[in-house]
Amino acid sequence: MFAFQRARLRPKVCTTTFRSPKRPADRRFFIQSVCNGFLDLAIALPIPPSFPTYSTAIIAVTLVSRLALLPVSIWGKERTRRLEEIVVPEMEKLKPLVERQVFERMRAARVRGEKEQLRKMHAEEVVKVLTARRKELLEEHRCSPLPSIVIPPLAQLPVFLGFTVVLNRLSAAPTPFDSESFLTLTSLAHVDPTMTLPVVLGFLTMANVESSNWVMNAAEREQQRSMEEREAKRVADGGKPRIHPGKLIKTVLRGLSVVRIVIAALTPGSVALYWVTSAAFGLVQTWAMDWNDARRRRRRLATLQANVGAQLQQSPKPRTGKTPN
Numbered sequence: 001m002f003a004f005q006r007a008r009l010r011p012k013v014c015t016t017t018f019r020s021p022k023r024p025a026d027r028r029f030f031i032q033s034v035c036n037g038f039l040d041l042a043i044a045l046p047i048p049p050s051f052p053t054y055s056t057a058i059i060a061v062t063l064v065s066r067l068a069l070l071p072v073s074i075w076g077k078e079r080t081r082r083l084e085e086i087v088v089p090e091m092e093k094l095k096p097l098v099e100r101q102v103f104e105r106m107r108a109a110r111v112r113g114e115k116e117q118l119r120k121m122h123a124e125e126v127v128k129v130l131t132a133r134r135k136e137l138l139e140e141h142r143c144s145p146l147p148s149i150v151i152p153p154l155a156q157l158p159v160f161l162g163f164t165v166v167l168n169r170l171s172a173a174p175t176p177f178d179s180e181s182f183l184t185l186t187s188l189a190h191v192d193p194t195m196t197l198p199v200v201l202g203f204l205t206m207a208n209v210e211s212s213n214w215v216m217n218a219a220e221r222e223q224q225r226s227m228e229e230r231e232a233k234r235v236a237d238g239g240k241p242r243i244h245p246g247k248l249i250k251t252v253l254r255g256l257s258v259v260r261i262v263i264a265a266l267t268p269g270s271v272a273l274y275w276v277t278s279a280a281f282g283l284v285q286t287w288a289m290d291w292n293d294a295r296r297r298r299r300r301l302a303t304l305q306a307n308v309g310a311q312l313q314q315s316p317k318p319r320t321g322k323t324p325n
Contacts, residue, residue, distance in 0.1 A: 034162075035170050055182035058167065058270060062277040065159050070285065076152040077289050082143040085300065091134055098129050149249070160278065164271055171268035185269035197272040198264035204279035205257035209250050211287045215294040 042057035102125045111118065138144045171177050177188035184196040192198060264272045 031165065031169055034166050038166060038170065039176065052180050052182050054177055054180050054188060054270070055273060058274050059277050061163070062274055063281060065163070066156075066278060066281045066285070069156050069159065072155040073152045073285065073289070076148045077293070079143045079148040080145070081293070081296070082141045083138070083145060083148070084297075086141050087134065087137045087143060090137060091130065094133060095126075095130060098133075099126050102126050102129065163274060167270040167274055168268060171270050177268070177270055182269070182273065185273070188270040188273070189268055191265065191267065192269055192272055195265055197269070197276050198261045201264050201272065201276050201279055202257045202261035204276065204283050205260055206254065208279065208283045208286050209253045209257070211283060212290045214287065215291045 038057070038061070039054075041061075042054050045053075045057055045060065047053055047056045099122075102122055106118070106122060106125075111121065113121070171189040173189065175189050178190075180188050182188065184194045185192055260275070264275055267275075
């Protein structure tokens, strides 16, 4: 009887096993597996004997990875195109109409006050209405600017960091990278002694920032200069400075181009080669997209001017005949 009670009171032993969290050794094994896979890929690729095996493999993998992520960049550009060609013109058409409607509502409500106060109230109400309408248009056409700007670089970041870690790991001794040279690199496992690749990387990054200016004609440059002068005059007169995401990103990238030179000078040659190849591909991609945008923008402007000219020709002209006596 007592034995039965002791058996009933005996606590149950939990037999459920819990999976232990992933240990650092497992992560190191995964990275080493990727490194071995890259070495096997470099040997398996049909690379001509006159080409350096691992350098050619680094360039090939870089180009393939950037091409695989190209649809994400095109997706972001397409969203930006809808923003510029649909939302912005629609907002420009709505602005005078909304200003008139707000003015009529204020007059119907018999709003009274000083002139400056009434102007401020009118401007605030117009901004409120236009902001709400802009939000609706962005949701309707799926072209919010923040995802278009942030998602394409974030999509490239895991691949960029991952391949950088793999190449850095492969450059640690003992490594087959130590026996291969390429261009100014005496060894893929060592830094560039001539600083050529780091400097080229900095120039490519800076050129990527300024590539949009290459496709602008004289009229577009003059228009941009006049807009900057008007903005500077508005700020000088006491207006609030506006935040332009494009200019902010360009400023950050200009500083990044200098930082990348310093970092690339301290990294193994394999990593510097990967960064230079990726930056060169990015420059070509950015230039091609900017050129396509500029051509489409000029075509749209020419079509708009032709439509305006046709409307002016079709409008009835005032009669200039003599009036009878």
